[in-house]
Amino acid sequence: MREFLNLPLDASAHGLQIDEMISLIHWVMFILTFGWGLFFAYTLYKFRSSKNTIASYTGVTSKTSTWLEVGMVVFEAILLIGFAIPLWADRVVGFPKKDESLIVRVVAEQFAWNIHYPGKDGEFGKTDITLVTPDNPLGIDRNDESAKDDIITNNQLNIPINKPIIVYLSSKDVIHGFALPVLRVKHDAIPGTIIPVWFKATKTTKEIQEQTVQTFDLTNMPIEKNINLPEVVDLKISQGKNYKNYILMENVSKDGVDLLYSGMILDNDNVTALISNNVSTVKARKIDNTLQTLLTIVDYKDVSGNIILPKGSSLIDDMVSMLLQNNITKVQARHKARLDQFIFWEDYNLSDGVIISKGTTVTDLNLEQLKSSNINLISIALATPTEIACAQLCGLGHYRMRGYVNIQTEDEYNLWMAEREAELNPVE
Numbered sequence: 001m002r003e004f005l006n007l008p009l010d011a012s013a014h015g016l017q018i019d020e021m022i023s024l025i026h027w028v029m030f031i032l033t034f035g036w037g038l039f040f041a042y043t044l045y046k047f048r049s050s051k052n053t054i055a056s057y058t059g060v061t062s063k064t065s066t067w068l069e070v071g072m073v074v075f076e077a078i079l080l081i082g083f084a085i086p087l088w089a090d091r092v093v094g095f096p097k098k099d100e101s102l103i104v105r106v107v108a109e110q111f112a113w114n115i116h117y118p119g120k121d122g123e124f125g126k127t128d129i130t131l132v133t134p135d136n137p138l139g140i141d142r143n144d145e146s147a148k149d150d151i152i153t154n155n156q157l158n159i160p161i162n163k164p165i166i167v168y169l170s171s172k173d174v175i176h177g178f179a180l181p182v183l184r185v186k187h188d189a190i191p192g193t194i195i196p197v198w199f200k201a202t203k204t205t206k207e208i209q210e211q212t213v214q215t216f217d218l219t220n221m222p223i224e225k226n227i228n229l230p231e232v233v234d235l236k237i238s239q240g241k242n243y244k245n246y247i248l249m250e251n252v253s254k255d256g257v258d259l260l261y262s263g264m265i266l267d268n269d270n271v272t273a274l275i276s277n278n279v280s281t282v283k284a285r286k287i288d289n290t291l292q293t294l295l296t297i298v299d300y301k302d303v304s305g306n307i308i309l310p311k312g313s314s315l316i317d318d319m320v321s322m323l324l325q326n327n328i329t330k331v332q333a334r335h336k337a338r339l340d341q342f343i344f345w346e347d348y349n350l351s352d353g354v355i356i357s358k359g360t361t362v363t364d365l366n367l368e369q370l371k372s373s374n375i376n377l378i379s380i381a382l383a384t385p386t387e388i389a390c391a392q393l394c395g396l397g398h399y400r401m402r403g404y405v406n407i408q409t410e411d412e413y414n415l416w417m418a419e420r421e422a423e424l425n426p427v428e
């Protein structure tokens with residue numbers, strides 16, 4: 001069942017229990033759905049109208065269905081009392097000893113994770129809401145004795161392996177969901193409350209990365225296409241119509257004064273401006289957002305032969321307008337490979353002597369270079385397999401709310417912490 005559910009990799013001490021619980025619940029729900037489905041079909045057959053022309057006023061007299069229901073209640077009670085509650089109790093009561101753990105504060109905000117380490121003294125320094133600035137997101141008071149050695153990081157939680165971690169979770173604005181999928185941690189961050197969460201990592205980020213290594217065959221790259229760009233039309237403007245999916249292709253001027261500029265979207269305000277200035281026709285084109293997912297595979301030049309859009313460019317709105325203004329209406333492009341969450345897991349020597357080294361982010365440009373050097377099989381791994389995600393829709397920028405956990409060996413962690421401390425007290 002665990003393989004079937006395709007759960008993310010597990011790198012925590014308590015993850016197996018959670019996964020087993022999830023599997024168990026899926027099994028039970030599968031049996032329930034299947035069982036009740038069969039029962040439903042049986043009753044449809046048994047009480048079909050051709051055999052039961054007159055409604056029975058006594059109904060079913062056997063106790064089978066009652067016992068079935070009682071059995072289900074007992075079964076679900078066992079699941080809840082026997083498995084789920086003990087597991088939850090372990091998470092909320094069985095906290096590790098503070099002096100054996102690393103304690104950090106995580107303060108969520110739209111749209112970032114602020115991490116606060118207490119520093120050498122183990123005491124979190126004072127924070128003050130009036131001191132909050134973009135440079136001091138937690139409003140830490142550096143004049144406070146215990147605040148002097150505190151370390152603050154943004155979207156980066158470094159932790160040592162095999163050591164209990166206690167996170168004091170809170171939020172500055174709305175409810176966020178602190179989620180560490182590979183560590184099987186998920187808890188809401190609620191403004192005004194501090195919620196302790198604990199876990200222990202059993203694999204380093206590097207080890208997890210190693211497990212995500214996969215081979216990618218460049219001959220499977222998305223297929224090349226001939227794309228027709230949207231047509232530039234003379235658009236008649238009239239009151240009350242919606243032109244929002246149109247974009248201007250020429251400046252609009254009246255009596256030598258520019259009213260609107262090329263590239264503007266014909267929203268209600270712009271249309272009103274046109275109408276009140278008696279402009280009835282404009283040059284415009286439709287917006288096509290699907291073009292952004294494409295990359296050009298040849299260079300595009302203007303009439304004098306200058307490259308205006310090199311091979312490998314994204315067909316974003318401005319570029320599409322520029323091509324159309326140069327009377328280019330068709331382009332050769334392919335879909336982006338969408339591998340930007342991966343890094344290369346080997347060094348590659350290109351034919352022109354350039355080396356793409358292990359750890360570099362996979363980009364479409366790199367892939368083109370590899371392809372032209374006839375390297376087709378590449379080895380890639382997830383760049384941040386241990387991410388901090390927000391599990392609550394907390395606003396329009398919610399999808400940007402990403403941090404990462406860096407699970408390190410104890411030595412690596414101590415070194416990292418020493419570097420942060422040195423940054424705090426630069427040697428004169």
Ligand SMILES: [Cu+2]
Binds near residue numbers: 177398
């Ligand atoms: Cu959030």
